[in-house]
Amino acid sequence: MKFSDRRPEIMVRINTKELAYRFIDEQVKLVREQVGDRKVLLALSGGVDSSVVAALLIKAIGKQLVCVHVNHGLMRKDESENVIKLFRGEMDANLIYVDATDRFLELLADVSDPEKKRKIIGAEFINVFADEARRLEGIEFLAQGTIYPDILESIEQAEGKKAVKSHHNVGGLPEDLNFELVEPIKLLYKDEVRVVGEALGLPHNMVYRQPFPGPGLGVRCLGAITRDRLHALREADAILREEFDNNGLAGKVWQYFIVVPDIKSVGVKDGSRYEGWPAIIRAVNTTDAMSATVEEIPYPVLHKITARITAEVEGINRVLFDLTPKPVGTIEWE
Numbered sequence: 001m002k003f004s005d006r007r008p009e010i011m012v013r014i015n016t017k018e019l020a021y022r023f024i025d026e027q028v029k030l031v032r033e034q035v036g037d038r039k040v041l042l043a044l045s046g047g048v049d050s051s052v053v054a055a056l057l058i059k060a061i062g063k064q065l066v067c068v069h070v071n072h073g074l075m076r077k078d079e080s081e082n083v084i085k086l087f088r089g090e091m092d093a094n095l096i097y098v099d100a101t102d103r104f105l106e107l108l109a110d111v112s113d114p115e116k117k118r119k120i121i122g123a124e125f126i127n128v129f130a131d132e133a134r135r136l137e138g139i140e141f142l143a144q145g146t147i148y149p150d151i152l153e154s155i156e157q158a159e160g161k162k163a164v165k166s167h168h169n170v171g172g173l174p175e176d177l178n179f180e181l182v183e184p185i186k187l188l189y190k191d192e193v194r195v196v197g198e199a200l201g202l203p204h205n206m207v208y209r210q211p212f213p214g215p216g217l218g219v220r221c222l223g224a225i226t227r228d229r230l231h232a233l234r235e236a237d238a239i240l241r242e243e244f245d246n247n248g249l250a251g252k253v254w255q256y257f258i259v260v261p262d263i264k265s266v267g268v269k270d271g272s273r274y275e276g277w278p279a280i281i282r283a284v285n286t287t288d289a290m291s292a293t294v295e296e297i298p299y300p301v302l303h304k305i306t307a308r309i310t311a312e313v314e315g316i317n318r319v320l321f322d323l324t325p326k327p328v329g330t331i332e333w334e
Ligand code: XMP
Pocket: 164, 165, 166, 167, 168, 169, 211, 212, 213, 214, 215, 255, 289, 326, 329, 330, 331, 332, 333, 334
């Protein structure tokens, strides 16, 4: 990290649409100057950062941007479909969809160590993306949704402070893929990225969506991932999100999701013994994800979620609520 990578102190905080429009105009000009008539590749996860970069680059260079959406099979319910619908359907993006579910799940079978799982998912993501990049011709640039906290984190790592978990982002592509980087939002904080996203016309619920880790449901399907437990987790998580939306909690709770551990307990369903996994609800508030408090969820909502998950999701026979703040727990379980 060089000193010049730091955000200039005189840079204003982008907190209004007018400022966002000015930022967008400037970046559109800069990107056009940098790229000319050449092509740019972008890994589009559907998260806020990569989506804002995609929308910005579509505005600047249209079909010269090639977006690749890799579905690692660990996405939430309907997530990949929504990315395709928005970017291909509404924004007319040049979007390649890669369903790599089998590749990932085969590699992850029998792997229970959380760090190993993260490493496998991160490395395989790069492999799949690199395979696509090699197939495409005439690409000279790689766009990335790097934001300013990522730069600060790199500075901290360079200074020798140790990370608790290895976070996964695209980067570190093989040497034969020698792209020049395009990083139009690298000086922005997250709140500014959201303001810019809305000014670019991205839907509010996408721009303000809760964070979702790169390894996805892989770190919420605890221990060795199996397809049936992953499916149960995805369905239970969709119910939780729907009920949070319906009960006005979605905008109030910073992050909420389901975790399904690899343990079974005895239950009873329709008069018969029914062994199943527990679905654990995590609902936390934080400002910087370094520490977090547990949000109080009204009991009637918890009862409704419990009733729905146990009735609708095959394999789940209990619902638990995680009361642990960070520290001592981390937000994710792995
Ligand atoms: P923890 O579990 O460390 O999580 O308390 C803090 C925040 O980071 C998110 N998280 C990740 N985000 N890649 C990401 O981009 C990752 O590998 C990753 N792991 C955790 C987590 O969801 C929480 O918001």
